[in-house]
Amino acid sequence: MSVEQVEARSGAYADSVTLMQVSRRVLSADGVDAALVAMGTELNLDLLDGMGFTRPAAVTANDLIIAVRAQDDPALAAGLALVAEALAERPGPTGGSFTQQPPRTVSAAARTTGPALALISVPGQHAFTEAMDALDAGCDVMIFSDNVSVQQEIRLKDVAAQRGLLVLGPDCGTAVVGGVGLGFAHTLEPGPVGVVAASGTGAQQVLCLLDAAGIGITAALGVGGRDLSAAVAGRSTRAALAAFDDDPGTELVIVVSKPPADEVAADLRVHAGSLGTAVCFAMIGPGQPDLTAATEQALRALGAAVPTWPSWPGRQGSPRQGALRGLFAGGTLCDEAMVIAAERLGPIGSNIPLRPEWRIDANGAATGHVMIDFGDDELTAGRPHPMIDQTLRLERLAAEARDPATAVILLDVVLGHGAHRDPAAELAPAIAAVEDTTAVVVSLIGARADPQDLNAQAGALQTAGAHVFTSNAEAARFACDLIEVAR
Numbered sequence: 001m002s003v004e005q006v007e008a009r010s011g012a013y014a015d016s017v018t019l020m021q022v023s024r025r026v027l028s029a030d031g032v033d034a035a036l037v038a039m040g041t042e043l044n045l046d047l048l049d050g051m052g053f054t055r056p057a058a059v060t061a062n063d064l065i066i067a068v069r070a071q072d073d074p075a076l077a078a079g080l081a082l083v084a085e086a087l088a089e090r091p092g093p094t095g096g097s098f099t100q101q102p103p104r105t106v107s108a109a110a111r112t113t114g115p116a117l118a119l120i121s122v123p124g125q126h127a128f129t130e131a132m133d134a135l136d137a138g139c140d141v142m143i144f145s146d147n148v149s150v151q152q153e154i155r156l157k158d159v160a161a162q163r164g165l166l167v168l169g170p171d172c173g174t175a176v177v178g179g180v181g182l183g184f185a186h187t188l189e190p191g192p193v194g195v196v197a198a199s200g201t202g203a204q205q206v207l208c209l210l211d212a213a214g215i216g217i218t219a220a221l222g223v224g225g226r227d228l229s230a231a232v233a234g235r236s237t238r239a240a241l242a243a244f245d246d247d248p249g250t251e252l253v254i255v256v257s258k259p260p261a262d263e264v265a266a267d268l269r270v271h272a273g274s275l276g277t278a279v280c281f282a283m284i285g286p287g288q289p290d291l292t293a294a295t296e297q298a299l300r301a302l303g304a305a306v307p308t309w310p311s312w313p314g315r316q317g318s319p320r321q322g323a324l325r326g327l328f329a330g331g332t333l334c335d336e337a338m339v340i341a342a343e344r345l346g347p348i349g350s351n352i353p354l355r356p357e358w359r360i361d362a363n364g365a366a367t368g369h370v371m372i373d374f375g376d377d378e379l380t381a382g383r384p385h386p387m388i389d390q391t392l393r394l395e396r397l398a399a400e401a402r403d404p405a406t407a408v409i410l411l412d413v414v415l416g417h418g419a420h421r422d423p424a425a426e427l428a429p430a431i432a433a434v435e436d437t438t439a440v441v442v443s444l445i446g447a448r449a450d451p452q453d454l455n456a457q458a459g460a461l462q463t464a465g466a467h468v469f470t471s472n473a474e475a476a477r478f479a480c481d482l483i484e485v486a487r
Contacts, residue, residue: 002033003076004069006048008040008056012064014087015121017144017183017418020384022086024420026068027389029082031075036067037083041123043381061123106130110137117177120145120169127170128152135159135167143169143224144183146377150231153224157235166239172222173200173385176207183222184387186416187449191216192251192302194244194277196237198227199284201330201375201414202256202291204445205472206282209295211447212470213307218250225331228260228283234268245275254298256291257283258332259339259354284335286343290473291336309474312458314467320439320482322407324348325400326371327393329386333412333443334373337476344480345369351376366400371410387419390426397427401434408439410479412472415446415457422452424460431464440465441479443472 014022019037026035034051038044040063045055053067066083070076103109106118115138120130124147134141135156143156148170160167168175174197175182179190184200188211195217197203203220210217221243223236237255244250255268260283272279278301282294289297296306324341328334331352338348348354349370351362362372362379373379374386374393386393393411400406413423420426431440442461446454458468469475 002069002071003073004034004053004067005076005080006053006056006065006067008059008063008065010063012087013039013062014064016123017121020388021418022083024384024388025086026079026082029075029079031071032068032079033071034067034069035079036065037087038065039063039123040065043123047383106134106139107137110134110139115139117142119182124148124170128156131156131167132159135163135165138163138165140166141168142172142175142177142182142222143167144172145169146171146380150226150229153226154232154235157232157239161235161239166221166243167236168222169224171200171226172224174203174220175222176217176220178219181417184414184416184418186211186447187451188447189216190218192218192249193298194218194247194250194253195220196240196244196253196255197222198225198237198255198257198260199332200225201412201445202258202282202284202332202336204330204414204416205291205333206254206256206295208445208447208470209292209309210299212309213295213299213304215299215302215304218244218247225258228257228264228268230261230264233261234264237268238271241272241275241279245277250277252278252280252298252302254280254282254294256294256332258335259283259285284332284339286339290340291332292471292473309469309471310458311470311474312462312468314441314462315436315439315465317439317467317478317482320407320437322483323366323405324369324371324408324410324479324483325366325403325406326410326479327396327400328371328373328412329375329390329393329414330412330445331373331375333445333472334371336472337410337479338371340473340476341369341371341480344477344484351378366403366405372396387414390420390423394426394430397430398433401438406438408441408479408482409434410441410443410475411466412443412445413457413461415444415450415452415454417451419452422457424457424464428460428464431461431466434465439467439479439482441475441482442466442468443475444468444470445472446470
């Protein structure tokens with residue numbers, strides 16, 4: 001019989017990314033069946049209910065919820081000890097503990113340290129207030145939070161432009177500033193390339209391909225996935241381009257984007273031509289170069305060699321009759337794969353469709369060719385991002401493997417700081433269980449010095465039977481080849 005403990009700690013706080021990682025770490029402990037460490041927002045309380053825990057009495061959004069269910073008392077104690085260890089007081093700025101109450105607002109912190117880059121990671125409904133407070137304090141802002149309205153995003157970016165500041169995001173999951181990775185980030189060398197990205201995993205793909213080619217970066221500025229939409233109209237992209245154009249260390253800029261609004265992309269290309277720094281574009285869409293091809297163009301523009309992108313062949317790549325099922329953690333990687341597959345195979349059903357008529361319910365049964373973005377807001381509400389917690393995708397992988405209509409399963413695995421510490425440890429057994437009648441193809445996005453060890457991850461996935469590629473575009477084409485030849 002299982003045992004559990006649920007408590008609410010008043011006045012305790014940690015950001016959502018930290019708490020997601022704590023929850024995941026505790027859940028991976030032996031004998032722990034369920035764990036949630038989160039702030040007591042209504043969204044998280046609903047998640048607590050869904051996990052079968054009992055809500056603490058009179059809990060508020062300012063309380064820290066710690067809920068652990070385990071197989072026995074020793075496992076519960078061990079799980080709670082992991083929570084305590086992870087939430088232990090962090091060192092102060094001089095290495096010791098804080099001797100006074102830490103600042104409770106961004107503006108208060110800025111008065112102590114001076115304006116800097118403020119990283120906002122709070123529930124989306126509160127992000128606008130915190131970001132505006134940071135701008136008022138003279139700080140550039142990176143908004144990790146999602147679920148911020150378009151109107152609020154436009155307002156923040158207009159205020160930033162008036163004050164000569166920069167807003168990265170909202171929903172900015174990846175950035176590298178001053179050599180420091182923020183959000184989901186990789187271990188990268190310094191170099192001559194600047195990256196502006198209206199995409200998280202798209203930027204990660206380009207950064208990791210540059211790393212594989214031995215080319216470093218000056219910075220990577222994520223501007224939010226909606227920045228090149230018709231409404232936002234590239235406000236932060238233009239500001240980021242201006243910053244790179246003023247930087248003597250940046251020789252070339254790559255602009256990465258999920259499918260942009262056509263008129264915004266056209267205006268941006270004209271604007272880029274007026275800059276003194278060369279600009280290459282890696283914008284997903286029909287008729288456009290994929291991210292790998294765009295990176296190769298950038299390498300040639302720098303006079304650098306284009307390498308053969310590493311890959312690891314899995315089980316025999318014989319043709320398969322049936323459907324392609326893509327299960328993605330990265331929305332832009334999903335977009336890129338869908339563009340490639342739609343040109344080859346026809347309509348691709350998705351929760352982030354290329355065309356409105358191709359929209360499907362992510363939780364519904366798959367029919368035909370389907371690609372799901374498990375990092376979409378709808379599927380991450382109240383739960384960790386799939387680059388941290390692979391549970392939903394592992395469940396779907398098993399379901400697709402059982403479907404006799406499935407010919408090829410296409411996955412992305414993203415490494416780096418903030419991501420799962422060993423994704424192959426969970427994925428490899430699931431891949432090994434897939435029958436030989438279904439092929440598994442993986443795009444492995446990682447830098448050479450990432451903490452998970454790119455080669456070790458590739459080797460584990462290959463041993464399990466997957467075909468592994470460091471280029472998402474090459475992985476998608478290989479998956480299409482298997483189906484198209486059979487068809």
